[in-house]
Each structure stands twice: as C-alpha cells, then as structure tokens.
C-alpha cells in the first residue's frame with residue numbers, strides 16, 4: 001500500500017485509467033489521489049470513490065510527492081510552465097506519460113535537477129494489465145524502485161533507454177488499439193460464419209488472450225505455437241496463407257512504422 005500522495009494532472013482517458021488502476025490494485029487509497037481537469041464534471045465516478053478532483057493544478061502539485069502528467073502533448077509546456085513554482089526537486093518526482101516530450105524538456109520546465117520519469121503505459125492500466133515502458137533521470141534508487149513497483153502493480157513494466165521511448169509508444173500504447181482492431185475483424189468474420197456478436201466477441205477476445213498468455217507464460221515465439229495449430233493441408237494454414245497473400249503481416253508492419261514516423265517527424 002502506497003502512502004505517498006499522487007497528483008494526476010490531466011484527468012482524460014489515460015489519467016483516469018491510471019487513477020482507476022491505482023485504486024483497483026490497492027496501491028493508493030482514494031484520499032491519497034488528486035486528479036485535475038479544467039472541467040471536473042466528467043470525473044464524477046472517481047470523485048464518488050473519494051478521489052479529490054480539482055481544476056487547480058498548482059494546489060494539486062504542491063500536495064503531492066508523485067506527479068503524473070497526462071496532458072496532451074500540445075498543451076503540456078503551457079500548462080506546466082504556469083505551475084512551475086509548485087515543483088520541488090527535493091521531495092517530488094515528475095512522471096510524464098506524454099508522447100514525444102523528452103526528459104530534457106520536462107526538466108527545463110520543472111527546474112534543474114528535478115527527478116523526472118517518462119512512462120509509457122496503455123489503457124489496460126485501468127484493469128492492472130498495462131505494459132509500461134519506463135526511463136528516468138535525476139531519480140534515486142529508492143524513488144525508481146517505488147515507481148517500478150507502482151507500475152508493476154498496474155501490469156508489467158520494463159526499464160528502457162529514452163531513445164526507445166517513441167518505439168515503446170507505438171508497440172505498447174498504440175499497440176492495444178491494433179490488437180483491438182484485430183479482434184474486431186475476427187468478430188466481423190465470426191458473424192459472417194454464423195455467430196451472434198456477443199458470442200463472437202467472447203470467442204475472439206478469449207482466443208487472443210490465450211495466445212498472448214502462451215507467449216508470456218511459456219516465453220515462446222509465436223511461430224512455434226502456430227506450428228502446433230497448422231495441420232498439413234488443413235484449414236488453418238489455408239486461411240493464414242490467404243491472409244498473408246492479402247498483406248496481413250505487411251500491413252501491420254507498415255502501420256507500426258507509420259505510427260512511429262508520425263511521432264518522430266511531428
């Protein structure tokens with residue numbers, strides 16, 4: 001159980017998901033969480049659980065030891081600059097989940113020597129199933145252990161070099177959307193061959209979960225598992241080869257590189 005006060009600046013999709021995950025995991029008590037948004041009306045669910053909601057970023061930051069910034073990339077500089085005097089490098093850590101904003105830029109805003117962490121989770125953080133990539137600067141061993149433990153309770157986390165952070169954004173954070181689109185396509189196909197949408201959804205989602213668990217738990221390569229499914233002259237290889245003829249793997253790889261270019265070239 002965490003006893004540190006955590007302020008989440010920007011209670012949108014990801015900021016709210018992080019708050020939900022922190023509560024569901026038991027890492028934070030509602031009274032230790034503060035979440036900000038310009039208009040707090042949509043934070044009613046968290047408020048009902050006892051989380052402090054406010055539009056006052058300055059006050060939220062001053063009360064906290066861990067500050068999670070989940071603002072949009074285009075307004076982070078403006079918003080944080082307005083509250084830069086609230087940061088205290090001697091007792092706080094600034095965690096940014098913002099796409100494409102470097103630790104150097106964060107330190108420039110929050111002040112020299114400010115302990116900064118970049119974390120790249122995905123929206124499954126709301127149910128403690130995130131994949132979170134982390135890098136850090138000016139952070140003590142004790143602080144990083146605390147933060148790694150926090151993200152490990154919200155899923156699985158790995159520490160990476162900052163130069164891989166944009167790649168982590170694509171593979172992990174965008175990746176959940178690619179996976180969901182893959183599941184949606186399976187549902188559409190499943191309906192065409194006879195299932196109702198609810199049953200198709202369950203079969204498609206549990207099947208993808210099982211595939212992922214085989215790789216995570218057994219540490220296998222996908223092709224090793226595919227070989228076990230593809231009966232010679234069978235229906236699986238026939239379908240898989242048709243998908244590849246239609247550009248299945250190629251379209252995914254191209255999509256990943258387009259997402260990556262969008263981050264690094266913007």
Ligand SMILES: NC(=O)C1=CN([C@@H]2O[C@H](COP(=O)(O)OP(=O)(O)OC[C@H]3O[C@@H](n4cnc5c(N)ncnc54)[C@H](O)[C@@H]3O)[C@@H](O)[C@H]2O)C=CC1
Nearest residue numbers: 010011012013014036037038070071072073097098099173
């Ligand atoms: N949505 C996702 O799956 C992921 C998003 N990210 C990054 O996280 C950041 C947030 O993304 P989302 O949650 O999707 O965006 P969002 O637009 O849902 O959330 C941003 C929130 O900040 C609030 N905000 C704007 N100005 C504010 C201010 N002055 N004070 C307090 N709050 C203010 C907005 O009202 C909004 O609710 C982005 O930088 C994004 O790149 C990173 C990984 C995954």
Ligand SMILES: O=C(O)[C@@H]1CCC=N1
Nearest residue numbers: 099169170173174175
């Ligand atoms: O699409 C985006 O820009 C953000 C970053 C990763 C997930 N959503």
